[in-house]
Amino acid sequence: MKNIVLYKSKYGNTYQYASWIAEELNWEIRDFSKFKKNExxxxxxxxxGSGVYMGKMNKLKKALNWFKDKPIIIYACAGNNNVEKDIEHIKNTNFTEQQIAFHKFFYLPGGVDFTKIKGIFKMMLNVFRKIMEKKKDKTADEKAILEGFTNPTNFVDKKHIESIVAYAKQL
Ligand SMILES: Cc1cc2nc3c(=O)[nH]c(=O)nc-3n(C[C@H](O)[C@H](O)[C@H](O)COP(=O)(O)O)c2cc1C
Structure with a gap:
């Protein structure tokens, strides 16, 4: 039987991890949009694996529906560098307790480059940025987010795939 890494990536970070993981495990790799349910x-x-935008993992709903009877490994790739409370938030907003227990979840740190963002996301972010800039007593998190609008962050590193690869190897 074959094994495969499926990914959904808008800005390339989720894809970068998918390709490192597939290479390390010698598994197939494919964009989730090109994968059919009957396969x-x-x-x-x-x-x-998929990216997180406005709290939601891209295409996760479809994946959870397709794999409701087959446990799989799922990774989220988002903008924080392994911040525990943000990872918990991603888990809580995207999965039920049963889904988290049924599948195996990992978090892989991505990054954000606001200059690459286009369309509706860009408009929403600009509104959000203006509101935040006007705020008087900004928290450390809010200051960091504002900084991110001008300084791209990138936490992508091959070392982060170690746990997911080790888990997959012992299946
Ligand atoms: C419009 C937008 C919204 C985002 N929302 C979140 C978010 O709610 N939480 C988070 O941790 N990261 C968020 N991020 C950061 C992305 O998850 C990060 O850029 C990730 O690397 C995206 O994966 P990709 O490069 O495969 O598209 C957001 C990024 C963009 C561009």
Whole structure:
């Protein structure tokens, strides 16, 4: 039986991790949008990774529906550098307790480059930025977010795939 890494990535960070993981495990790799539901039976082990935008993991709803009877490995890639409370928030807003217990979840730190953002997201972020800039007593988090508008952050590093690769190897 075959194994595959499926990814959904807008800005490339989730894809970067998917390609490192697939290379390390010698598994197939494919964009989730090019994967068909009736192919699931051909694969023994599956990893699904996607980026987090406005709190939500991209295409996760569809993946959870497709894999409701087959446990898979799921990773989220978002803008924080392994901040525990942000990872908990991602888990709580995207999964039920049963889903988290059924599948295996990992978090991989991505990054944000606001200059690459286009369209509706850009408009929303500009409104958000203006509101935040006007705020008087900014928290450390808010200051860091504002800094991010001018200084891109990037926490992507191959070392972060160690736990997910170790877990997949012992399946
Ligand atoms: C419009 C937008 C919204 C985002 N919202 C969140 C968020 O709610 N929480 C978070 O931790 N990161 C957030 N991020 C950061 C992304 O998750 C991060 O850029 C990640 O690397 C995206 O994966 P990708 O490069 O594969 O597209 C956001 C980024 C953008 C561009």
């Amino acid at each position: 699931i039976k051909n694969y023994q082990n599956i990893i699904f």
